Amino acid sequence: MDAIPNYQLRVKSPQLCDTNVTQYSGYLDTSENKHFYFWFFEARKGKREDAPLILWLNGGPGCSSFTGLLMELGPCRVSPGGNDTEHNPFAWNDRAHVIFLDQPTNVGFSYGSDVFTSLAAGKDVNALLQLFYEGFLQYAKSELHVFGESYGGHYVPAVAKAIRESNDRVKENRRAAQLQGVDDSENLRMLPLVSIGIGNAIVDPLVQYKYYSQMACNSTYAPVLSKEQCKAMDDAYPTCAQMTRTCYRWRNALACVPAMMYCGNKIEGMYMKSGRNPYDVRRDCEGNDLCYPILNDVDTYLNLPEVQRELGVEVSKYVSCSDKVYTGFSLNGDLMKPFHQEIPPLLADGIRVLVYAGDADFICNWYGNKAWSMELEWPGKDAFNQAGDKEWAVGRGSAGEVRSYGNFTFLRVFGAGHMVPYDQPANALDMINRWLANEEF
Template identity: 25%
Template sequence: MWRTSAFLLALAATSSFAASIPNARRSAKPVGKRQSTIVPQNDNTTSYAVDGTSLPEVDFDVGESYAGLMPISDEEDSPELFFWFFPSENPAAENEITIWLNGGPGCSSLEGLFQENGPVLWQWGTFKPVRNPWSWHNLTNMLYVEQPVGTGFTTGEPTATNEEMAADQFLGFFKNFVDTFGFHERSIYIAGESYAGKYIPYISNAMFDAEDTTYYNLESIMLIDPSLSEDIIQEEIPAVPFVDYWGPLLNLNESFLEDIHDRADACNFTSFIETYLVFPPPGPMPMPEESEECGLWGDILDAEFLINPCFNVYRITDTCPVLWDVLGFPGSFEYTPPGASVYFNRSDVQEAINAPVGATWALCSDGVLDQDTSPETALSVLPGVIEQTNKTIITHGTADYILLAQGSLLAIQNMTWEGEQGFQSEPADPFFVPYHEDQSVASLAGAGVMGTTHTERGLTWIEVNMAGHMLPQFVPSAMYRQLEFLLGRVESVTEDTPFTTLQTQ
C-alpha cells in the first residue's frame, strides 16, 4: 500500500503503535497436530511457534509457522520488529528465504500475508477466511516483516529519517532472525510492493555492502507497483494518458477532458511523454517542476469521486458499495462499520500469533519515515542493485491509479545500468500465465496471456492487464508465475509450461 497526496494522507489510518505495551511473546508451545516439523525445534524456535489450528475465525490448519517480536540490535531495550514466518514443504526451497515487505511508509506486511500471498485469505467483502492455494509458501520459505520501527506491532519509537537508517534496522533484525532459527548462508529473495520500491533497493544495497553471505546472501528482488521516482514522474505526467486509456470506465465529461488535455499540453507533460517514453531513450530526463496548475492527478481523483464515490485508487474498476475489510482499509479510505473489529486488533488474535496483547494495531501507522530524505531509488541505489543481483523484476498493474504503470516505465527509461540507459526495445512479449484447474470458487484466478513483458541486462519488466496496485491480491496466479521466475523455477514468464507445484495444477 502506498500513501501519497494530502487527500490520501488525511484519510489514511491514524492509529500509531503504543510503544509502552510489553512484549507478549508466548512461552514454548506445540506447533499443532503435525507429527514432524520443518524448522528444528529448540528453546529459541519453539518460543515463537504458532498453533496453526488456533487462529480465530480460521476453520482450517494453516500449517507450521512462527511469529513474534525480534530485536533490531543486541542492545538492552532494543526496538523490535514483528515477523511471521511460514516454512515451505517444497524441497526446492530448502536453502532459501523469501522476504515480503508492504509499503506505506508505515503499512503492515500482515496485509500481504492475510490478503495477498499468505496461506490464509480474508479478502474485502468476503464472508470468512479461506485457504489460499496460491500461497507463496507453496514455493518458498516466506518471511513477513513489519518494518520500519513504528509499523504494526513493532515496539520502540520510530527514529528512522531515511532509507539507510531503515535498512540498518532491518539488517539488525534479520541477523538476529537468522541466528535464532539457524538459517545461515541461505539464498535470500526480497519481494514487496508500493513504498517497498524504496525499502527493498536500499535494504538490498546494504546487504551487498555488508559483504557477509552468512547472513545476507541476496540473490534477486521483485518490486510490485513500486515507488521508484518523484510523484511528478509516476503520477502527474502519465495521469492524462491513463484517463485516455481507461476512457469509458472513468466516465469523465467532455469539458473536463478538454481542460486536462489543455493543461497537460501547457505543462509540457504531453511532449515529455512523446520525447522520453521511447525505446531507446534520447538521454537523461530533465526533472519537471511541480506546480498547483499542473496538479492533474489530484484533480482527476476529485472528479472521479464525484462520479464514483467509492472510486478505489488501488483498483479503478471498483464501484459502490464500499466493501468491509477485516483489516480496516478496503480502498481509498479507512472504513470500519459499526460493530465490526479489525482482525489484528483482537486480543485473541494477538495471543495466537505471539503479538503484544492489548496493542493498538493499524494497517498503516503515522509517524514512520514522514520526512524520508533518501534519494529516489531509480536515481540512486537501484541501478547498482540490478547489476549485483542475478535478476530484478519490476511489475505493474494497468488498473492502478495510486502509482501509474507508464510512470514506472518513465522511471526505468531514465535509469542507467550496465552501461546503457533504459530499455533499448519497447516491451512487447506476451506475459503468459499457465492454464490451471481452480480448487475453489473462493480462489479463482486467471490464465493465458495477461500482459506484456521485456528483459534487458538483468532487469525484467512485466505489465499486468486489468490489475490493481496489490497484484498478489488481484491476480494471484500471475504473481505465482512471477515468483517462480524470480526463484529460478522457470526460465521465462513468456513460456507456457505448467506451474511447478501440484497445488495449482
C-alpha cells in the same frame, strides 16, 4: 552476535492461518528500543534447506505487511467479517519460505524509537535479517529475495542497498581477519541476496508523475477524468518536474517537501477528487480510506484477543496504517527521493531485479513504472529498450507482457490493480514461481 549488541529473538509457533506448514511469529529486537514483529511461513513444497526465502514488505509509508499476508499473497486470507481465515491456494509460500515484516518501527505490531526515512529503515531491516539468519540456522542456505509493493519502491531498494553495503564490509573484514589470523565469526554474516522485486511502486517520481494523466484519461481502460482535467495535470507537470529535480539534487526536506505537495495537489489530487479507487481505475472507492472493505476484516481479525495471544504480540491495538509514520516520512520529503538510483549498483553486482505492475492501478501505474525502467541508466539500458515486449502466458491465457535483458525484467500484469496477488492470484503465483526458479516468462 557482537556486531549487533542488545539483540534478542522472541518467537512463538502459532497455530493460525495455515497449520499444515511450520510457522514462527514474534519479535526481532535489533536494539533496546527497536522491536520488529514478523510472521514467517515455511514453504509448502520442496526441501526446507533448499527453498528460497522471500521477505515481503507492504508500503504506505506506515502500512503493515499483514495486508499482504491476509489479503494478497499469504497462506490464508481473512474471512468476510474478520472472525477467521480461509486457505489461499495461490500463496507465495508455495515453493518459498515467506517472512511478513512490520517495518519501520511503530507499524503494525512493531514498536520502538521512530524511523522516518527509507534509508534508515533499510539499515534496520538489514540488521533484522542478520538476526533472522543467525537465529534460524536451518534456513542458512536459503537464497534471499526482497519483495515489496507501493512504497516498497523506496523500501526495497533501500534494504538492498543496506545489504549490499553490509556484504561489502563483511568481505573486507574477512580479508583483514584472515591476514591477521583473527576469528571474525561473531561479526556480521554475508546475506545471500539474489533478487529484488518491486510491484506497483513509486521509485522514480520525476518520471512517474508524467504518466498520471495518461492513466486517468488514455489508458487501456475507460477514462476516469475529463480531457480538461488531464490537460491541467499535464500543464502542472513541468513545474512538478523542476521541483522534483531540485529534490533529487539536495535530497533534504527543504527541497523535497514542496515538490511532494505541489505534485501531489496538482497532479494526483485531480484524480483523488473523483471518488474513484486510486488503486484500480475500474472501481469506485468503497469501504474505508484505502478503498477495500476486506481491510476492515483484516483489522477485525488482528484485533481479536485470542489471535493476538496466539501471535504473542505486545501492541494491544492493531492499526493497518500508521498516521504517525506516514506524517514523519512526509515531513522528511522521503516520497520524492530518487530510489531508482539504487538499482544500477545492484544490477552490476548480479542481483536480479523484477519490476512488475498491474495495469489497472492509477497511483503507481504501469506506464510510469515501465517508463522509469526504460530510462534507467545502466550498461544494459539500450539492449533492454531494444528487447521489445513479449507475451507472458499462464496456461492458455495471456497474463501480461514482459520485457527483459540480462538481470533486469519489467512485467505488465493484465487485469490487476495496485495489489497484483489480490486481483490475479493464479497469475501472480506463476510470476513468483518462475522468478524464483530463474525461468523465462
